[in-house]
Each structure stands twice: as C-alpha cells, then as structure tokens.
Amino acid sequence: MSPQPAPAPTPAAEVNAVGWVAPPEAGRAQQLLDAHPHLVADNLELRWLPNPALHTTAAAQRTALSGKSTLASQRPALTQNMRAAVVAMRQPLSELRGVIKKKFKDNFAAYYPQFGLVLSAGDWKLPVDHDVLVENLRTKLLPKLVEHGFAQDPDTGTAVWQPLLDQLATANTDAAGTDAGRSQAKISTDPQDALIEKALRALVHLAQAQFPDNWADVLRGWGWRKSSF
Numbered sequence: 001m002s003p004q005p006a007p008a009p010t011p012a013a014e015v016n017a018v019g020w021v022a023p024p025e026a027g028r029a030q031q032l033l034d035a036h037p038h039l040v041a042d043n044l045e046l047r048w049l050p051n052p053a054l055h056t057t058a059a060a061q062r063t064a065l066s067g068k069s070t071l072a073s074q075r076p077a078l079t080q081n082m083r084a085a086v087v088a089m090r091q092p093l094s095e096l097r098g099v100i101k102k103k104f105k106d107n108f109a110a111y112y113p114q115f116g117l118v119l120s121a122g123d124w125k126l127p128v129d130h131d132v133l134v135e136n137l138r139t140k141l142l143p144k145l146v147e148h149g150f151a152q153d154p155d156t157g158t159a160v161w162q163p164l165l166d167q168l169a170t171a172n173t174d175a176a177g178t179d180a181g182r183s184q185a186k187i188s189t190d191p192q193d194a195l196i197e198k199a200l201r202a203l204v205h206l207a208q209a210q211f212p213d214n215w216a217d218v219l220r221g222w223g224w225r226k227s228s229f
Helices: 025-041 051-088 090-111 130-147 158-210 215-221
Strands: 118-120 123-125
Touching (some): 051 130, 130 158, 158 215
Antiparallel strands (some): 118 123
C-alpha cells in the first residue's frame, strides 16, 4: 500500500494592510513615527524609504498637519467676525437710506449706487460679496458721506461706518490668508500623506515577511492597533 501524501500546508492568512493603517492624516504620520524606533532596533527598513528619510517625512508631515489644523480652527471665528460686522450694518444702512431720501427727495434712488448700494430683488442693499462690500464702503460710501454732508450724523456717519469697515476688512483679509494657507498646506500634505500610507502598508507586509508567526503582535508592539484609529 502506497504511503499517503503529506497534507498540504495551511496557507498563510492574507494580510489586510488597510486595516492596520490609521484613517486620519495625523494618525498615519504618528503611526509611521511610532514604527521608526522599532525598525531601527530590529535593523529593518524599506529600501525605497530608508529609516532616516522615513522619520524626516513623518515628522515634517505631523508638523504641517498641525499648522493646517490651526488654520482650520481659526476660520469659524473669522467668519463670525465678518457676519457680525454685516449684521451691525443693518441699522446704519436703514438710517442712511432715510437721510438720502430726505435730502434728495424724489430723485433719491439715483444716489444709492454712489454710496455703494446695489439693487437686489427689487431693493437697494449692500453687496453680499465681502470683497465687493469692503471696496464699496471704502471707495464709495465713506467718501460720499463726507461729500453730501452726512459724515457727522450720529446714526450713519463716518464714526459709525469706519469701525464696521475696519472690522469687516480685517476679518476678510485674515480669512483670505487662512484659506490661502490651508490651500498651500493641502498641496504639500496630500502627496506626503499618500507616501506615508504607502509606507505603512509596506511595513505591514515587511513585518509579515520577517515575523511570519507573530507579525500581528509585532505591529502591536510598534504601537499599532488594527482598525482602531
């Protein structure tokens, strides 16, 4: 009787690298930093991303993401400042339209554009776009207050409009700078994040190749947690 063939070896469990990669950008950068000292200690590294470059890349990404997060956190306050300035303009705008009607009688509507007002839905209002609004207040409304003798009016004179313009202009400028900074940060952090995610997936397979019997424990020893980020 011929001997029975040896049973086929049990195939190695398929590695789900994605499950070991942190979802958020900051989590991925930190995950790579956490792996670095263990790679050095075990004399392991990726040939295409050696350990010194790996550490530099992850550390730079973490710093860049922190800056992007700071810029993002500033935007709501700036938006609120702009909104508050626009809301505060409602009453002096009502007063301004009143004094214009009183002075220019039947021809009052012809003067509204001179003060920077625009026709919207059948009514004369301040521009909605903040850039246009700042420009109209600065180059039209304030000069026309002086020209037509309204500058000293306690309810709609320059002492009322100038602080509102300053508040809106400052918040608008800061918001534009914040948005530009976030856009620039995205340009630099997105490619780095793709590189970091690629490295993390490769490290999962590296751990499996070097520690086939306990690779998951090795990853946990690096501080990684599967699908827990």
